[in-house]
Amino acid sequence: MSGYIPISREKRAELLESVGLKLENLFDVIPDEIKIKNKDFPGLNAQGLSEQEIAAQLSNLAERNKRVDQYDSYLGAGFYDHYTPAVIDHIIGRQEFLTSYTPYQAEMSQGTLQAIFEWQSYICRLTGLDVSNSSVYDGASAAAEALLLACRQTKKTKVWVSEGLNPEYIATIKTYFHAAGLEVEVGALNEQGTAAGTYPSGDDYAGFLIQSPNFFGIIEDMRELVKKAEQNKALSVVSCDLISLAMFKSPGEVGVDIACGEAQPLGIPLNFGGPAVGFLAAKQKLMRKMPGRIAGQTTDTEGKIAYVLTLQAREQHIRREKATSNICTNQALLATAATIYLALNGRSGLKEVAEQSAAKAIYLHNKLIQTGLFEAVYNKPFFREFAVKLRHGGSLDVLNKKLLEHRVIGGLALSDDVWLLAVTENKTKKAMDDFVALVSNLIRQENILGG
Amino acid sequence: MKYQTDLIFDLPQTGDNTNRILKKCDVIKPNFAEFYGEDLLREEELNIPNLSEIQVLRHYTNMSAKNFGVENGPYPLGSCTMKYNPKVNENMANLPGFRNTHPLQPMETVQGNLMLLYNLEQQLNAILGMDHFTFQPSAGAHGELTGIMMIKAYHEANGDFDRKVMLIPDSAHGTNPASAAMAEFEIREIKSNADGLVDIEDLKQKIDDKVAGIMLTNPNTLGLFEKDVKEITGLIHAAGGLCYYDGANANAILMQTRPGDMGFDVVHLNVHKTFGTPHGGGGPGAGPVGVKKILEPFLPTPLIKKIDNADQSTYILAYDRPQSIGKVRAFIGSFSVCVKTYAYILAYGRQGLAEVSEAAVANSRYLLERVRNSYHVPYQEPAMHEFIITAARQKEKYGVTTIDIAKRLIDYGYHPPTVYFPLIVPEAMMIEPTDTETLEGLEGLADAFNAIAEEAAENPDLLKSAPHNMSITRPDETKAARNPILKA
Amino acid sequence: MAEYRDDRYYVESHEWILTDGDTATVGISDFAQEELGDIVYVEADSVGESLEKGEIFGSVESVKVASDLFMPIDGEVLEFNEVLEEEPELINEDAYAAWIIKIKVSDPSQIDDLLDAEKYQEIAE
Structure with a gap:
């Protein structure tokens, strides 16, 4: 008996014999020429390991990493280290949520279905939009799906995307659009680091997409997006941050057609970048063209409130090649985790997360500027992330390497001298003070400023 | 247990919970209206409830009890391979x-x-x-x-x-x-x-x-x-x-x-x-x-x-x-x-994985033989890790369809198989017991399928009104799709 | 048992067409509505477009089936029966009263190539 298989080989042979079958004939249907003969494969152990051995091997690998809870990290750029309340792991670790499948059989999955319904409700309340789906793979694929939705709705084949969108998302959109034979135009930011005044004109655009806060952390004015999109008969799309929406106007409030983004900041662990959980919400008129699963409320035979997967005629298992998307499942468990995060924090807690992140980012930004060693790249208000530039040139790669020796993971070097730094409520004043002092010392002592 | 779980938005709210989870902010919060400008900021507070920790825990724990997982029992959902997920x-x-x-x-x-x-x-x-x-x-x-x-x-x-x-x-x-x-x-x-x-x-x-x-x-x-x-x-x-x-x-x-x-x-x-x-x-x-x-x-x-x-x-x-x-x-x-x-x-390892496929196929074949006489088996080629039976016979004779059989299986404590797929087989039930199904699980599933086939003949209404012991029974999908309620 | 009305013509994809001068209404047959089951949504986003016979003018959905709707002849789509937006079940109640689109007929001679009720019934069943 191997691994987790509960029936022994002897018993298996016995069971098969009892119905007139033989264990050794099970795979007779596989032609000999493709049966595995070479029994040794590099990279794959012949024998399985015990649980103890697995735990030892995996722990050894994990220990080779440097962790953001042991190092002082300033990385963001799409994934953020927010605090994960203890309750979340306890609930999503329950096997009823963890091990179940997509809720096809409503009677056996009311828990998952109601959780999805609540996720959709929270997403609508946060984004100010009418309809949310049950989640998609991540923020990047959410942006791609949002723009494909715009193309379906408008029957046009070109979209415009601001360069303020996370470059990983832009790359993903390009991949999807190239495959679909559709066109993506990427518009450069203005010199203040926003999309203001950069929108194109022409009635052949299906959608305009900006990110807010954008890749440089700057809050964009979505009103101009809505106006420009309307003028050009395109749909307005915003890739937004859910935590920031506790402080800032929502996309729906200013008339945006589609909101999308990454919900990882809602207490989902970093996990080296995945799994992630994307959200996608839109105005009512787009409901039947949305991709992905959607849960709805209805009643059962006795009139009791019940939840089901609905609007399924949009989907691949019914429409096949004419479906709104090939998406077959969602990120239910992570959507549930994010929903629990919102339930635990409530409006007051979420606002506090947002305000502390913003306050600390502003604090760190000012401290760095005060050293005289950095200048702001853009002079626009930012949320939890900002870009600064070495005033006297030099190499941030060298600085980041030096910082590592001091158990600090510095910001993301966007070029030799432009540094993107993110902080959340997890960061303490002391850590930031120490960081700024360390950075100043390193720059002054070491040969980081270059020639 | 409570059968109806309120929506989280309907629970009585607690007061301000700003610092229940987070410590107090250790830097001075700037005047945000000044920093960002009034017109970027939200005017009204978010419409999401403030709740206590125990409320949230009870809410989701009770909801989880209305789900069925692999650790509850057999989950023979064809094409989904619902095997045990090692802890x-x-x-x-x-x-x-x-x-x-x-x-x-x-x-x-x-x-x-x-x-x-x-x-x-x-x-x-x-x-x-x-x-x-x-x-x-x-x-x-x-x-x-x-x-x-x-x-x-x-x-x-x-x-x-x-x-x-x-x-x-x-x-x-x-x-x-x-x-x-x-x-x-x-x-x-x-x-x-x-x-x-x-x-x-x-x-x-x-x-x-x-x-x-x-x-x-x-x-x-x-x-x-x-x-x-x-x-x-x-x-x-x-x-x-x-x-x-x-x-x-x-x-x-x-x-x-x-x-x-x-x-x-x-x-x-x-x-x-x-x-x-x-x-x-x-x-x-x-x-x-x-x-x-x-x-x-x-x-x-x-x-x-x-x-x-x-x-x-x-x-x-x-x-x-x-x-x-x-x-x-x-x-x-x-x-x-x-x-x-x-x-x-x-x-x-390599040898163990070969036993995984062996067990998956053996379980599937054994289960098929155990239920073969009760249902129509559309294909005679040897089944691999999953097999298809249909309710064609039951539909013709007793007006009982695949969905009725699937729902009745719930009464026996099992998750139904994949139904109505593949599309080319009418009244299809696609059954995949997986490699980690237990002996009692296999026998129990076989007995349940056979018993349901008998019930279809003797008391079709028992199947048509199933499931009988769940928090809800057969939600109205037409109503859900005609007048979609997608949020609260 | 599906009903077949001989006051109108049909195509194999289960649409009917009823002419009135140079305009016509188009819907789906009683047989089609029975096959689909409870209809939950109908759309025709082609209003204002000139389409050829066989082109898609809209779609109809039940809970677990979605089907495209095809032009029975060439024509310009003049109007969508907006009552169906709120009450798609009208098609289940009377498929021949619940027209889906009104069209301007481009070439009346195409009507001659369509199926009459008897021929359509043979094909449908």
């Missing part, structure tokens, strides 16, 4: 050394992660018979799309812009045509023959110089092994096309045969099926995609590479790949799902 794998994925690493950390600080992914790639290459894997795709359908995009990129790189046709059997998963359509392919459907296998004559007629490739599941969605697979892949290759293997049913063939040896050029795997990572009520899963050497240049970016130095090896992420299709999502992939996959494969 130690969850613990491993949650090790702080994995969990608290950021995707943009310098490579020298994440050598453990990169080594794990590199080793996992070697394992998957061995198991599937491929040369390289990408971990970017986040699910099976996402893997299909990625694979199809690579097929398109391959033909484009060869200047073969007219190859616009993807061949797909009529029994295929709906995601196959949907994925191909997202990459602008025209779908040409291949018929199944009376045995439930690809009709080779029909295939031959549909191959021409417009064909970009074929998408095939083997064993197919009817649970039958396409024994002519070498001929099929040979025909496609001879016509200049590539062959895509939908790995949804890979549990049936683990270490018995390999897609690479069958002639496939690109495969995706559903690790949440084959390698026992939890389905999570729909996700997160992962859909790593493997390719033969000819497609390596087109794999998404980045790839993991090993560099052998004199003293030790280091692992890097390779980004400079000019022919790559690009990215299909942000960062590297669903890393923590990969950790669970790796731990799963370690637990079995």
Whole structure:
């Protein structure tokens, strides 16, 4: 008996014999020429390991990493280290949520279905939009799906995307659009680091997409997006941050057609970048063209409130090649985790997360500027992330390497001298003070400023 | 237990809970209205409730009790491979050394992660018979799309812009045509023959110089092994096309045969099926995609590479790949799902994986024989890891349909099988007991199916009104779709 | 048992067409509505477009089936029966009263090639 298989080989042979079958004939249907003969494969152990051995091997690998809870990290750029309340792991670790499948059989999955319904409700309340789906793979694929939705709705084949969108998302959109034979135009930011005044004109655009806060952390004015999109008969799309929406106007409030983004900041662990959980919400008129699963409320035979997967005629298992998307499942468990995060924090807690992140980012930004060693790249208000530039040139790669020796993971070097730094409520004043002092010392002592 | 769970928005609210979870802010909060300007800021507070911790816990704990998981009992949902999800794998994925690493950390600080992914790639290459894997795709359908995009990129790189046709059997998963359509392919459907296998004559007629490739599941969605697979892949290759293997049913063939040896050029795997990572009520899963050497240049970016130095090896992420299709999502992939996959494969090794497929097929065949006399069995070819029976007989004689049988199975404490799929079989029930089903689970399922067949004859209303002991019974899907209520 | 009315013409894809001068109404047959089951949504986003016979003018959905709707002859789509937006079940109640679109007929001679009720019934069943 191997691994987790509960029936022994002897018993298996016995069971098969009892119905007139033989264990050794099970795979007779596989032609000999493709049966595995070479029994040794590099990279794959012949024998399985015990649980103890697995735990030892995996722990050894994990220990080779440097962790953001042991190092002082300033990385963001799409994934953020927010605090994960203890309750979340306890609930999503329950096997009823963890091990179940997509809720096809409503009677056996009311828990998952109601959780999805609540996720959709929270997403609508946060984004100010009418309809949310049950989640998609991540923020990047959410942006791609949002723009494909715009193309379906408008029957046009070109979209415009601001360069303020996370470059990983832009790359993903390009991949999807190239495959679909559709066109993506990427518009450069203005010199203040926003999309203001950069929108194109022409009635052949299906959608305009900006990110807010954008890749440089700057809050964009979505009103101009809505106006420009309307003028050009395109749909307005915003890739937004859910935590920031506790402080800032929502996309729906200013008339945006589609909101999308990454919900990882809602207490989902970093996990080296995945799994992630994307959200996608839109105005009512787009409901039947949305991709992905959607849960709805209805009643059962006795009139009791019940939840089901609905609007399924949009989907691949019914429409096949004419479906709104090939998406077959969602990120239910992570959507549930994010929903629990919102339930635990409530409006007051979420606002506090947002305000502390913003306050600390502003604090760190000012401290760095005060050293005289950095200048702001853009002079626009930012949320939890900002870009600064070495005033006297030099190499941030060298600085980041030096910082590592001091158990600090510095910001993301966007070029030799432009540094993107993110902080959340997890960061303490002391850590930031120490960081700024360390950075100043390193720059002054070491040969980081270059020639 | 309470049958109706209020929505979280209907619970009585507590007061301000600003600092229940977070400590007080240790820097001075600036005047935000001044910093941002009034008109960017929200005017009213968010409309989401403030609740206490115990309210939230009770709410979701009670909801979870209305779900059925693999640890509750048999879950023979065909094509979904609802096997046991090992607990130690969850613990491993949650090790702080994995969990608290950021995707943009310098490579020298994440050598453990990169080594794990590199080793996992070697394992998957061995198991599937491929040369390289990408971990970017986040699910099976996402893997299909990625694979199809690579097929398109391959033909484009060869200047073969007219190859616009993807061949797909009529029994295929709906995601196959949907994925191909997202990459602008025209779908040409291949018929199944009376045995439930690809009709080779029909295939031959549909191959021409417009064909970009074929998408095939083997064993197919009817649970039958396409024994002519070498001929099929040979025909496609001879016509200049590539062959895509939908790995949804890979549990049936683990270490018995390999897609690479069958002639496939690109495969995706559903690790949440084959390698026992939890389905999570729909996700997160992962859909790593493997390719033969000819497609390596087109794999998404980045790839993991090993560099052998004199003293030790280091692992890097390779980004400079000019022919790559690009990215299909942000960062590297669903890393923590990969950790669970790796731990799963370690637990079995080559010999153990061969026993996984043996147990999966044996359980399926045994269960089929145990229920064969009670239901119509549409195909006589030997079933692999799953099989199809139908309610055709019950429908004709007693007006009882597949959905009634599925719902009645719930009364017996079992999750129903996949129903009404594949679309080419009327009243289909697709049953997959998996390799981790217990003896009592198999016998119990067989007894339940047989008992229900008798009930269909004696008391059809018992089936039509099922299930009888759940919090709800047969929600009105028509009402849900006609007047959608999608939020509170 | 599905009803077949001989006051109008049919196509194999199960649409009916009823002419009135140079305009016509188009719907789906009683047989089609029975096959689909409870209809939950109908749309025709082609209003204002000139379409050829066989082109898609809209779609109809039940809970688990979605089907495209095809032009029975060439014509310009003049109007969508907006009552169906709120009450798609009207098609289930009377498929021949619940027209889906009104069209301007481009070429009346195409009508001659369509199926009459008897021929359509043979094909449908």
